[in-house]
Amino acid sequence: MKWIYSILLLISACSAQNTSSMTPETPINQGEYRYLSLGDSYTIGERVAENERWSVQLSEMLRQEGVKIGTPEIIARTGWTTAELTEGIKNKNPKGPYNLVSLLIGVNNQYRGQSLERYRTELQDLLQQAIGFAGGNIQRVFMLSTPDWGVTPFARGSDTKKIASEIDAFNEVAQQECEKLGIAFIDITTLSRTAQNDASLITYDQLHFSGKMYRQWAEKALPTVRRLLK
DSSP states (O other): OHHHHHHHHTOOOOOOOOOOOOOTTSOOOOSSBOEEEEESHHHHTTTSOGGGSHHHHHHHHHHHTTOOBOOOEEEEOTTOOHHHHHHHHHHHOOOOOOSEEEEEOOHHHHHTTOOHHHHHHHHHHHHHHHHHHTTTOGGGEEEEOOOOGGGSGGGTTSOHHHHHHHHHHHHHHHHHHHHHHTOEEEOOHHHHGGGGGOGGGBOTTSSSBOHHHHHHHHHHHHHHHHHHTO
């Protein structure tokens, strides 16, 4: 089982630089809000139905509150690192401006043993792209912290304390970079660690989180996003 997932994680793409043509003067779309969700397996929702993805559930929660927001445009794939997400964005070439842009990336950088310095540099580029896709409006961008896969059954036999420590280090870098720019950073790592004692929060592959866990992430993000959209 572990070697199969390792293959998934090792789907790689060449790192490429991508910049958005959006500027601070680009008007935010009026009418139905557009939402761009960027990430990896946790954003694409590996092993869960499309309507269980955390950003899809978040959008539904917003609609229930009367916010006119469409289904998120998702650019994400299982196994992606920051460099591969950058390449994925380049290939998809999304057209802004978006009213909301989210980012959740880092677990595969940690899994592959990549350095914090590399993560910081590549994340800085991704955050700038996110701002560009939001029409230059930093207040329409937010980032979720990387969850701790070390609490899953897949990690049994691994050094879970080391995994947790490294995840925390990557999240510290992400939070620092978000704070420098004034971007909202939302901690869902703490929520992810509750899965250690609740099998319903893990999918049948024994590695990825379930729609139930993703709902908790969406609920955690909702107050911040509600504020960002005011």
